[in-house]
Amino acid sequence: MAARVDALYFFLLAIAIFFGLLIAGLIVYYAVKFRRRSPNAVGARIHGGMLLEVTWSVVPLLITMVIFVWGASVYFAMARPPDETLNIYVVGKQWMWKFQHLDGQREINELHVPVGRPVKLITTSEDVIHDFFVPAFRVKADVLPGRYVTIWFQPTRPGRYHLFCAEYCGTRHSGMVGEVVVMEPNEYETWLSGGAAEGSLASAGARLFQDLACNTCHRPDAQGRGPVLEGLFGKTVTLQSGETVTVDEAYVRESILTPSAKITAGFQPIMPTFQGLVTEEQLLALIEYVKSLQAQPQVTAK
């Protein structure tokens, strides 16, 4: 991806150098060739020329349209992650990056990933807007409070790469930096197993699901007062209003924090809000748990 961005960049650079030199060259050439030779001399009475005007309107227009299509097509590829990715959750806060691996490892300001695999980051912020920027990968996206923004990249070479916060976020903004450590797959496996993990992220979510008593209403047997969550993630549900919504990270988050916003058809708006009771990281664990719930053979998702 970095190579594709750079190819466009160097094309733009060539265009910029060509037109920059053209204009600068003409100015210097005319300024010398047509310099005022007597104090009273005036210039030729030339008012304009339609052919030239059309030329220098249409040619730049065509060139910019080429750049537009090129830039947009690379952007399309950047915006759409592949289907099979290594997922990692990211929480930004003033002034640090917190990473949560699915296997349970947690890191601060350092992110370990294997080389050659597409990595998808699901990011959010605890406070103000931050921005996840890895110059070497040509990757940058604002990390927004209250939303999940997805970023993906595929490292091609092992090494350590700068990670910067690129959206001004307050006093220690320039200290909100870290490193992405790209490792050979086997080293990565060693690193993964070496962590003092307390089980996977989904299992932490499962414990939380019990502790918060979510399981009293969201039961796998369709007898609870809340919708069955098994196999729900990624499906489309119908709301009371008749609208439909896809169950993604943002919908699960909203349903925990503001349950009354989008009630599934057939259920009462009786779930209390968990706003202020769960942290961003706990939310991510709950989401990962919901994702991990496979559909039971006898139960169909509402």
Next chain:
Amino acid sequence: MSTVLQPPRHYLNDGYGVRSWLLTRDHKRIALLYLAGVTFFFFVGGAMAVLIRLELATPPGDLVTDETYNKLFTMHGVMMVFFFLIPAIPSVLGNFLVPIMIGAKDLAFPKINLLSWYIYVVGGLFTLYALISGGLDTGWTFYTPFSTVASTTNVIPAALGIFITGFSSILTGLNFIVTIHRMRAPGMTWFRMPLFLWSTYATSLINVLGTPVIAITLLLVAAERVFHFGFFNPAVGGDPVLFQHLFWFYSHPAVYIMVLPAMGVVSELVAAGCRKPVFGYSFVAFASLAIAVLGFLVWGHHMFVAGESVYSALIFSLLSFLVAIPSAVKVFNWTATMYKGSVSWETPMLYAYGFIGLFTIGGLTGLFLAAIAVDVHVTDTYFIVAHFHYIMVGGTIMGYLGGLHYWWPKISGRLYNEGLAKLSAGIIFIGFNLTFFPQFVVGYLGMPRRYHAYPPEFQVLNVLSSAGASILGVGYLIPMVYLMWSLRYGRLAGSNPWGAVGLEWTTSSPPPTENFAETPHVTWDAYEYPAAVETHVA
């Protein structure tokens, strides 16, 4: 024309008391009041830039604390954008020239014109108070929820200062629009107007239509800070990105508020510097209007990485490329104007060369930013910082200084030292490029903007930039000296030292309070040069 070379009475000696200045309704005196104001804020903002560049000479944050550094770049931006770049050319050169260029005695609403200056001063003092009493650390962009929830600095006084100053922009814009519509001298048709008036007119449209949006947006920020409404704060149901839409809906057109007047100045400089009509007059005139209109439709290109949907990003990218075309048309027309001209090497023309060159680089690097895939990498880095300084400093300030040098003999009635003026124009050009060109490189290499400390591998380019800034600073101080000096010791300028055409050169220097002894009747097109010109230097 029938007046003698040194008129017994002109606008500068028509009363000497403080009251004769502070209660004046003469657009020319109000222009000078603005000149004092914008010069003051330029040097306040410049002093902060000096401290920023000193801090960035070394990678660790060792000169000032991170808190102070954040306040420095914030107030540098606020001062320069709202109190120098936006008002500079319209309020100083526009105020002085709009009535004279159309052959009128004054603007349509002289009292409102004076009111605009007072509003500007009050807004400026408010902001200065915010600065002195603790500063502001939100960046000039006031991004939420940082500005409404997290920042502990003087957000409300600064926002109020900008809010107040906005009315000055609106009133001045309104004044220009009405004046250009209603007060043109007999025979001064729209297509006989100097191009500076077309760009001033286009700028005024943006000021009148756009400024209310930033005013309301800043009020919402203040309201959310005080009353904890949920406009922008997601914790109480707001949307932080909504702020960015509202902010850039004004602040992108504001870029054109800053650069369109400079384009107008450059059209005048090039015509007078080549003593021939601007090539493709109507294309240059309509390009100004096209920029004003399209400029309102591209705000979303500031938000390609801010969670904008893929499809809105595509549309904003496309529109951003379109707005580049009228700017390119202008550059080509100015260059073509030089062909077979009687091309001058005097100071105003040197600034025009500088403007065209630097604006071209600024514009071409804008293409990088309109191409979404490249923008993702370079946005919020020093590449952006370099790009907008090429437009605002390389463009607007070059245009402003070129215009100031071109019309200074008319404004003051005196000539400045041409040698020193050329020298400082050269110093500014070199200092500017040394300051900002390395920032393109360090930005592409990945250095984020608004960083108090940075990784050591970026130091060489930062040192180059800081060295350039010190040269640039010297370049800006020299004109202060010789322009002041010329007020007392400069040679008398005469009515038309450049041998230029245009109504302003038909009246004496400095002009009488009523501008013309008798109302001119215009029977000629703009930039219609006779077979040879005479220069009227006393």
